[in-house]
Amino acid sequence: MTAPRTQFSLGAFLMQTGHHIAAWRHPEAQADAGSNFRHYVKLAQQAEAARFDAVFISDSSGVRSRNLASLSRTARSDQFEPLTLLSALAAVTERIGLIATASTTFNEPFNIARKFASLDQISGGRAGWNLVTSSGDGEAENFNLSEHVDHSLRYERAAEFHQVVTGLWDSWEDDAFVRDKESGLYFHPEKLHVLNHKGKHFSVRGPLNVSRSPQGRPVVVQAGASETGKDLAARTAEVIFVAHQTLAEARHFYSDIKQRALAYGRQPDELRIMPGIFPVVAATRAEAEEKFRYLQELIHPVVGVALLSQMVSFDLSPYPVDGPLPELPPTNGAKSRQQLMIDLARREGLSIRQTYLRIAGARGHQQVVGTPKDIADLLESWFKDGAADGFNIMSPTHASGLTDFITLVLPELRRRGLFRNEYAGSTLREHLGLKRPAHASAPGSAH
Amino acid sequence: MTAPRTQFSLGAFLMQTGHHIAAWRHPEAQADAGSNFRHYVKLAQQAEAARFDAVFISDSSGVRSRNLASLSRTARSDQFEPLTLLSALAAVTERIGLIATASTTFNEPFNIARKFASLDQISGGRAGWNLVTSSGDGEAENFNLSEHVDHSLRYERAAEFHQVVTGLWDSWEDDAFVRDKESGLYFHPEKLHVLNHKGKHFSVRGPLNVSRSPQGRPVVVQAGASETGKDLAARTAEVIFVAHQTLAEARHFYSDIKQRALAYGRQPDELRIMPGIFPVVAATRAEAEEKFRYLQELIHPVVGVALLSQMVSFDLSPYPVDGPLPELPPTNGAKSRQQLMIDLARREGLSIRQTYLRIAGARGHQQVVGTPKDIADLLESWFKDGAADGFNIMSPTHASGLTDFITLVLPELRRRGLFRNEYAGSTLREHLGLKRPAHASAPGSAH
Structure with a gap:
């Protein structure tokens, strides 16, 4: 230890x-x-x-x-x-x-x-x-x-x-290659290991x-x-x-x-x-918050909704952007990422727009x-x-x-x-x- | 033209x-x-x-x-x-x-x-x-x-x-990416071409x-x-x-x-x-020939025969090194390379050793x-x-x-x-x- x-x-x-x-x-x-x-x-x-x-x-x-x-x-x-x-x-x-x-x-x-x-x-x-x-x-x-x-x-x-x-x-092995010019031996054959993986x-x-x-x-x-x-x-x-x-x-x-x-x-x-x-x-x-606000305002809503849709592996574009995150079907994609988004939105009662604004930087x-x-x-x-x-x-x-x-x-x-x-x-x-x-x-x- | x-x-x-x-x-x-x-x-x-x-x-x-x-x-x-x-x-x-x-x-x-x-x-x-x-x-x-x-x-x-x-x-297309910070358009969608290859x-x-x-x-x-x-x-x-x-x-x-x-x-x-x-x-x-001779002498016969065997996709080690190249079965490997070796040996009447010496540099x-x-x-x-x-x-x-x-x-x-x-x-x-x-x-x- x-x-x-x-x-x-x-x-x-x-x-x-x-x-x-x-x-x-x-x-x-x-x-x-x-x-x-x-x-x-x-x-x-x-x-x-x-x-x-x-x-x-x-x-x-x-x-x-x-x-x-x-x-x-x-x-x-x-x-x-x-x-x-x-x-x-x-x-x-x-x-x-x-x-x-x-x-x-x-x-x-x-x-x-x-x-x-x-x-x-x-x-x-x-x-x-x-x-x-x-x-x-x-x-x-x-x-x-x-x-x-x-x-x-x-x-x-x-x-x-x-x-x-x-x-x-x-x-x-670490010392397999001797490269001995005199004897002509480049590597020690016994220090070569053939994997033979069959899975x-x-x-x-x-x-x-x-x-x-x-x-x-x-x-x-x-x-x-x-x-x-x-x-x-x-x-x-x-x-x-x-x-x-x-x-x-x-x-x-x-x-x-x-x-x-x-x-x-x-x-x-x-x-x-x-x-x-x-x-x-x-x-x-105040300066840091202003920096962040400036960046957030550059997000086009189409981009924000698409980003969140991708994070939850579900197309959110038909849903009202200022409404809540709908119930989501289980994903075959990145499961933990979907759950992270759901937890965030539910914990803080965020709308779709508020959620994407929260993840637009840090995902x-x-x-x-x-x-x-x-x-x-x-x-x-x-x-x-x-x-x-x-x-x-x-x-x-x-x-x-x-x-x-x-x-x-x-x-x-x-x-x-x-x-x-x-x-x-x-x-x-x-x-x-x-x-x-x-x-x-x-x-x-x-x- | x-x-x-x-x-x-x-x-x-x-x-x-x-x-x-x-x-x-x-x-x-x-x-x-x-x-x-x-x-x-x-x-x-x-x-x-x-x-x-x-x-x-x-x-x-x-x-x-x-x-x-x-x-x-x-x-x-x-x-x-x-x-x-x-x-x-x-x-x-x-x-x-x-x-x-x-x-x-x-x-x-x-x-x-x-x-x-x-x-x-x-x-x-x-x-x-x-x-x-x-x-x-x-x-x-x-x-x-x-x-x-x-x-x-x-x-x-x-x-x-x-x-x-x-x-x-x-x-x-070459000019697909405009990256216009003002409008927010990164690329022209119509200049993106999806291949959709199915073969x-x-x-x-x-x-x-x-x-x-x-x-x-x-x-x-x-x-x-x-x-x-x-x-x-x-x-x-x-x-x-x-x-x-x-x-x-x-x-x-x-x-x-x-x-x-x-x-x-x-x-x-x-x-x-x-x-x-x-x-x-x-x-x-004379100097060039001496240079070459020096390199040729560094070839171990085991290496020479193995190299030629690989070039013709056929194991030549059982054959006498100073005898002729035997008849070779057609290869599923590099066909043209095999033929090149056969032509060379036949054209100049070379033994196995003479053939590998000829290709030990230039292959x-x-x-x-x-x-x-x-x-x-x-x-x-x-x-x-x-x-x-x-x-x-x-x-x-x-x-x-x-x-x-x-x-x-x-x-x-x-x-x-x-x-x-x-x-x-x-x-x-x-x-x-x-x-x-x-x-x-x-x-x-x-x-």
Whole structure:
């Protein structure tokens, strides 16, 4: 058992023009962010200079909506494929972690294992894989499927996918490659391990044609918050990104997951829980509220209703926008996200419009509008009250919102000793305080 | 009809430690090239400074052999996944083209379309996709298949794959994204084109979530040289990489492909043919021959026989190494490569050992050992005699072999006016003299 950490981790969740749905219309926004590589270089280098643990890129295997009236008014239709983007960013950064989302629903494990192992090599041990299952509108139809894969089948496939990928990452022992020019021996044959996986969803022989990477295995991140998702995460995730609206919810989730992990024979500190935080910060509360109001007024109602419809997997456009959220049928999509929206609307008695205004920035994550002290207080209490090991910062606008967080909030966090001044290590695992996993063949290896 | 080009194109085919099978044992070789990103940065920047059209990375979706005795003596088991590598190189180069191999057998077209479109965006129009079908040992078994996909089925799938990918690249018209902050319109809905592809192998709705890229479409490269492969290439390729042993063969192939292209309604200059060349160069012939002899002596016989076995898709290890190549059964693997080996051995009456020594560097491509003048003469004659539009340079060792070509051969080629001193354009298409394709919706578009 290691001593509890006194500092938390920070991720910079880089979403094109910013996390607020109308961010791209802001005068300071880089409206073409989705196809502007220089924009991302600037963001990543800025986050690295501020000593964030990692940048994080989410993904969708298709445009995010079929509602053209709404889609054509948002900046979510053009985006870089995350691994392509992070590989390029690896070459122009030195220390910051690089976490890319890749779907287990529409990929083959051999390809995913190779790409993340390669990224880990290229970046010198900074790769993280956000393992997701895909349920978004219009994704399945880009992959030979007429409808979404059933929720439980998606998770079953995801669990086996994880098993194959981590198995392939251990194809070679750390010291397999000797490359002895004199004798002509390139690797020790006995240090090569052929996976020979045969399961319900996958049959993969291996070995991987990439040597064991600097981190041993890239960091595995998950965000599923359904019962099945939580169970998979407790068993296999090393970082969990999660959305909460209240400290109570966050604490409950935190202790639930750590308990589940213990039941799987894992130590609580083998797993970092990082809720998303949407901070709107300014020197005074009035200024912060004005900043937020300005952004909210940029939301077209068609966009707001469509966003909420997507979050609950149900078309709300026929309902009066100032009326209540109707009863919703169970979804085969992201179950936990739907429930989060229902709970929010019911708890506070919100109309459809009020609900979409509440999620237009944070999409169900904790939103905080205030001074640097307000935001530092919130992060400190979540960290100290057993609700979080770190936070995934979702800036309202990019780059200006990230700059605000760095210049206004970070100094306050550092004054309190809650965030690092300098990187202590060089890999993502080291930033997060996660151990480098022993090779599967090592005595006592958990794999 | 444009005027014939007076200068040819050059690609730098970057194969880890070099193209010679024993290159890694050379004192000058970077033995850990397969997991050394800095090595590739150096090679790519060197090729760019020399004004090559492109760097090119081949691929294998698995280790290249099950013969452990041989595999453990070669440097082919650890390599970067090509797209991951080239994305990273995009960030540290400015002008050179970036051609990555990606298999149509083990990928989904939506993923491939996204990745190459993203690479084209990130690199400012320098992406090329080497479209291959996969038949290598041990590849199919990494993807839920117990044996290789049949040759004709692979090509049928490849043709449809190409159709889907190029269709997805035209999901958006060039001026679809207006990003008008004032009105709130991000894109013109009528400039979005949904593919709705429904074919035998793929059902893909689209649209792609990447805007139309700088080159309109990344450059499509192919290397298939079987009858089916040539037909697909004549119909769809913009660059063809090919292996020839003689000028006569190369001329025949060149005119055959350009004729086939005409039959498909394409102009001969819409398609560049680039044979591979394996140059061993030194100031004198004696020095060059000594250089080559030195490399040849580093080949372990187990490695040589295994290499040839793989080229002919047949295990030759039971046969006497100094006896002739036996009669071979037809292969379901790379048919043209098998035939190339048989022709070579029969034409010159070579033993198994003599044959593997002949291909240990060039693997069936043209090998030339000599002075800068010898090599320039060969390239000039192939170019002027209608056998090539350019060449894919396969240096024996990396980086020293590439350095030799640049410092010794390029000045001679430039003196003859056969190769550029400076880049004229900024995209790969511009380097190759290929037109930017009009969007599928444009009047008269061929798509």
